[in-house]
Amino acid sequence: MIKKAVLPAAGLGTRFLPASKATPKEMLPIIDKPLIQYAVEEAVSIGINEIIFITSSEKYSIKKHFDKNIELESKLKKIGKEDIIQKVNPNKFFDVQFHYLNQAEQNGLGHAILEAEGLINNEPFAVLLPDDLFFSEKSCLHQLLDIYIETKSSVIAVNKIDKDNIHKYGVIKPGNDDLQKILIDDIVEKPKAEEAPSDIAVCGRYIFNPSIFEYLKKVTFDNSGEIQLTDGIKNMLESEDVFACLYDGEKFDCGSKKGFVHATISLALRDPSISEDIKQLIREII
Ligand code: UTP
Numbered sequence: 001m002i003k004k005a006v007l008p009a010a011g012l013g014t015r016f017l018p019a020s021k022a023t024p025k026e027m028l029p030i031i032d033k034p035l036i037q038y039a040v041e042e043a044v045s046i047g048i049n050e051i052i053f054i055t056s057s058e059k060y061s062i063k064k065h066f067d068k069n070i071e072l073e074s075k076l077k078k079i080g081k082e083d084i085i086q087k088v089n090p091n092k093f094f095d096v097q098f099h100y101l102n103q104a105e106q107n108g109l110g111h112a113i114l115e116a117e118g119l120i121n122n123e124p125f126a127v128l129l130p131d132d133l134f135f136s137e138k139s140c141l142h143q144l145l146d147i148y149i150e151t152k153s154s155v156i157a158v159n160k161i162d163k164d165n166i167h168k169y170g171v172i173k174p175g176n177d178d179l180q181k182i183l184i185d186d187i188v189e190k191p192k193a194e195e196a197p198s199d200i201a202v203c204g205r206y207i208f209n210p211s212i213f214e215y216l217k218k219v220t221f222d223n224s225g226e227i228q229l230t231d232g233i234k235n236m237l238e239s240e241d242v243f244a245c246l247y248d249g250e251k252f253d254c255g256s257k258k259g260f261v262h263a264t265i266s267l268a269l270r271d272p273s274i275s276e277d278i279k280q281l282i283r284e285i286i
Contacts, residue, residue: 002145002207004050004119005043005126008112009036009062010103015256024059025255026130030263031271032087034065035254036130042139043128044092052099052119054112066098108226110216117213124148127229129204133263136249140205143245147181148207153241156233157205158182159251163193169201170230172244182244184237189222189230200244202230203251212236 013025020028026036040051055062068089076084101115113127126141134140144155161169167190175185186197206229216232236242252266253259268278 001149002046002124002126003048004052004123005048005128006052006054006113006116007036007039007128007130008054008109009059009130010054010056010106010112012106024062027061027065030133030254031267035133036062038133039128039130042134042141043126044096045139046141046145048126049095050097050099052101052116054101054103054115056103063100066093108228110219110227110229110232113229114213114216120210122210124207124209127206127208131255132204133252133254134205134249140247140249143247144205144207147243147245151241151243153243154208154212154236155243155245157203157247158200158244159203159247160199161201163199166193166196166199166201167191171196171198172200172202173197174200179246182246184242184244186237187230187234189228203247211240
């Protein structure tokens with residue numbers, strides 16, 4: 001049903017400088033896999049077979065990572081390490097088409113998504129922010145898809161955020177009490193804690209009907225010179241239903257140092273090849 005996904009990855013990643021100077025933030029690894037691959041795998045797991053990366057000219061390593069590397073594959077065969085080939089050229093990506101579009105100026109998330117309009121071809125599509133890592137039995141995108149199938153309306157993932165941090169997020173005003181399928185009444189970008197319409201904040205997974213492009217085109221630059229996706233969704237609410245799904249699972253904001261380290265520790269503790277060693281290390285450090 002949803003065959004295309006847009007992954008905006010053109011941001012400057014200023015919170016990760018100097019690491020993000022030569023290596024895109026989205027390519028930083030959580031254990032042994034770049035952050036962006038977790039998002040691609042989440043998209044592919046619900047049947048998406050076209051991935052549209054929004055990148056900048058600096059970020060060629062993203063393309064290199066998703067291109068098949070035959071030379072490395074044959075070297076691994078030669079040295080008897082066939083078992084690693086699946087990590088380098090995974091079968092699950094064979095039928096996936098990868099596109100790379102350039103966002104010349106970093107004019108915000110809404111602006112980045114607008115770049116994909118030509119390739120979306122009037123179909124519903126997913127958006128995954130690669131610096132948000134989700135970990136759950138049923139993937140976050142799958143949870144959104146269930147609501148999309150039922151309502152045919154755009155759906156965004158949300159989670160509850162404490163008052164001290166709410167000013168960092170887009171925040172919704174719920175229009176009903178059904179937390180699994182919240183009809184959104186209003187949405188505001190980065191409100192002051194005392195002005196936030198709720199404690200329910202947008203997190204980085206969305207399914208949009210293609211009409212979102214028309215609403216995004218009506219958005220003007222904000223004070224920081226960005227076209228905000230939140231403002232596009234706000235425009236959409238004037239004419240269409242948009243639902244929010246309270247995500248059931250863990251989420252790591254890997255665009256921040258705290259979230260990045262949290263994800264690294266959490267995933268290391270789940271990796272059977274290193275978890276016991278890591279537990280021991282943590283005990284020693286404490
Ligand atoms: P962020 O705001 O978290 O990323 O955007 P950033 O701007 O790169 O990071 P900081 O704040 O400077 O540290 C969320 C996602 O949207 C992409 C980013 O690459 C990131 O994956 N993005 C953001 C774009 O593609 N274009 C933009 O103009 C802005």
